[in-house]
Amino acid sequence: MVSIELRFPVIGTALPSDHGYGMYSAISRLIPEAHQADWLAVETVPGTARGDGAIHINERARLRMRMPQDRLPLMLKLAGKRLEVDGYAVWLGVPQSFLLQPSSALYARCVTIKKFMEPEPFLDAVRRKLDELEVKGHPEIGPRRAFRVGNHTIIGFGLTLRELSDEASIVVQ
Numbered sequence: 001m002v003s004i005e006l007r008f009p010v011i012g013t014a015l016p017s018d019h020g021y022g023m024y025s026a027i028s029r030l031i032p033e034a035h036q037a038d039w040l041a042v043e044t045v046p047g048t049a050r051g052d053g054a055i056h057i058n059e060r061a062r063l064r065m066r067m068p069q070d071r072l073p074l075m076l077k078l079a080g081k082r083l084e085v086d087g088y089a090v091w092l093g094v095p096q097s098f099l100l101q102p103s104s105a106l107y108a109r110c111v112t113i114k115k116f117m118e119p120e121p122f123l124d125a126v127r128r129k130l131d132e133l134e135v136k137g138h139p140e141i142g143p144r145r146a147f148r149v150g151n152h153t154i155i156g157f158g159l160t161l162r163e164l165s166d167e168a169s170i171v172v173q
Helices: 020-028 068-078 121-131 167-171
Strands: 003-011 014-016 055-056 062-068 084-085 087-091 096-099 104-109 138-149 152-162
Touching: 014 087, 020 068, 020 084, 062 138, 068 152, 084 167, 087 096, 121 138, 121 152
Parallel strands: none
Antiparallel strands: 003 062, 003 087, 003 096, 014 055, 084 087, 104 152, 138 152
16 A cells, blocks of 8 residues: 655644644544544644744645545545634645655654553553564654643653664554
């Protein structure tokens, strides 16, 4: 299966600093098939902290999504759409699509695994997940991170995977 990354220009002035779930919810309202889809990965939009719980987004801001290539037509429906993200409005421009590129090391700012909120059990759970995927690599845990989804606090950790084969890095991405 070929996987791709879509990069939508984000047009607007600001988003909440912690907008991951709000962005996912806004996307799911427009594309119901995206809700609880195990084939979709959505990254947060980078920006500069304003000091009031929001980030300033500039003209280079992009919303990145990863998915199997066969889902491309579905997700292209977001082009030109307005997203309401926790009280902030942004519009998505016309995206560019890219094939995922292999890398011997991958980094994620925050990875969550349900019920694993302490470093050592989390790292053991990561190793089990990698074994399930038949991925050989060396995980390194980073800082503990927390974010809110409604009334719940979600705990995760930064994670780096090193010494990945080309195939394994695409599977993980």
